[in-house]
Amino acid sequence: MNKARSNLLNSFAAHAVLITYTLIALFPVFVILINSFKTRKAIFREPLSLPNADSFSLIGYETVLKQGDFFLYFQNSLIVTVVSLFLVLLFGAMAAFALSEYRFKGNTLMGLYLALGIMIPIRIGTVAILDLMVQTGLVNTLWALILVYTAQGLPLAVFILSEFMRQVSDDLKNAGRIDGLSEYTIFFRLVLPLVRPAMATVAVFNMIPIWNDLWFPLILAPAEETKTLTLGSQVFIGQFVTDWNAVLSALSLAILPVMALYVIFSRQLIRGITSGAVK
């Protein structure tokens, strides 16, 4: 009896802590979203109330869509993220297969070399990366960003994928070899489908930092036609600091795509982290 009561009390306290923190985590997002649909007066008079018939207004969104090319920014972000992820997964899986499947001179050394980049941030080399992109004429193209994000994502991808590829059964691959399949066919047809969950984990880990990055778009591709959504909203908001309707609407527009991605991939992301893939 006594124990049951203390359990109830404990679980009440646990929920209280969690609900409090959930509110702290979601409050800013909530405030931005509801105020983006209000008139300027209502934003200041009652910042915490939901928009109603009186205070509802889309004026901020109209300004944003007229002034900033958010569809172009969105398209740029999407291209950069999708192509980088594709290259990270393809190149990463190929290298991971070579390292985990074949014994050759320098295998361990190559693994260590590729793992260096897990801990050393690529930003340290920014000065020389900009030099390189200027020399090759890639500056202010999406390719500059794609190449940088591919290089940035490869070390962890190779590390995680080679761990998983070691678990693929040798019998299966050898059966394929006896049937006369080439090494390439074995990789693409037999091994890749089996490590799909690990590939999804790698993709989700890389997706959010690429989508949200501000540093490299700012330095390598600040031109109007190559701006990503993150850089675009940063510049746009900087110009419209006094137009609260526009700023709040621009923030909401920037939040939406990430939230959509999160809703789609959250299970994969959480499973990836909690499966201890990054250790």
Added chain:
Amino acid sequence: MISSKKGPKFRWHILVFLAPAVLVYTAIMIMPLFNTLRLALYSEVDNATVFVGLANFRTLFGEAHWADAFWNALGNNFWFFFVHMIVQNPIGILLAAILSHPRLRFASLYRSAIFVPTILSFVIVGFAWKLILSPIWGIAPSMLDMVGLKSLMAPWLGKEEYALTTLALISVWQFVGIPMMLIYAALLSIPEEVLEAGEIDGITGAAAFWKIKLPLILPSIGIISILTFVGNFNAFDLIYAAQGALAGPNFSTDILGTFMYRTFFGFQLQLGDPHMGSAIATGMFAIILLGVCIYLFAIQSRMRRYQF
């Protein structure tokens, strides 16, 4: 490792599999890294690049206005890291400990909600908090008024003495989901038998947490610490989004990332200088390398690995 059945035929497919990753990684990551370290030893004199040895570093540490800016940024960076360590990790551990309770309802709902800030970009987070803390808008003052603490209200991001700590706390708010998830995973992987053995010895509840669970999740706390360290010492986006490249007020929120950006690209009246920028990048590289080495040799090697 040398192949035991080394045939006379060269195995081309290994090269094909490795080449793309190694090429991209070497060309875009490793070469620029070393080139940046090399550029720090050069300088621009009369439109020609000349080798100047360690002169850039002598300027950085010797000339008062450079040295002051550098030590200010480094000191701020350490404070930024310190706030993360003492606020982010305890909150993360607390949330994870509650979430890992086996009969907790709605656990996955809480988990997903608390992780939301982590997926938002620094630009969104920086501007959102700037608006919320703004004295003009009045969300923060009216909320403090509700709990009777209106006297505590101050323009936190505008005052030199509060701005850096406020930004560090905003960053903690954003990233608390990561330690929470990693420690949650570590707590779930503790086998039931270990806890039951403790229960038989009379260790339950809070005592079980301190005496059994906490020692077992120490390796995860080590990993989180080094991830936070590396992340903090190349942070830039949040400060840039909230305070601009000048890291105001009066450089009180300047950290190494913003300092390097300003030096590299120039600002206001000062011209950009890639060579001084490289010198600062070299400094950041050294600090991060030192941190990683301390972690690998001093912390990780001493930590006992528990095998179940």
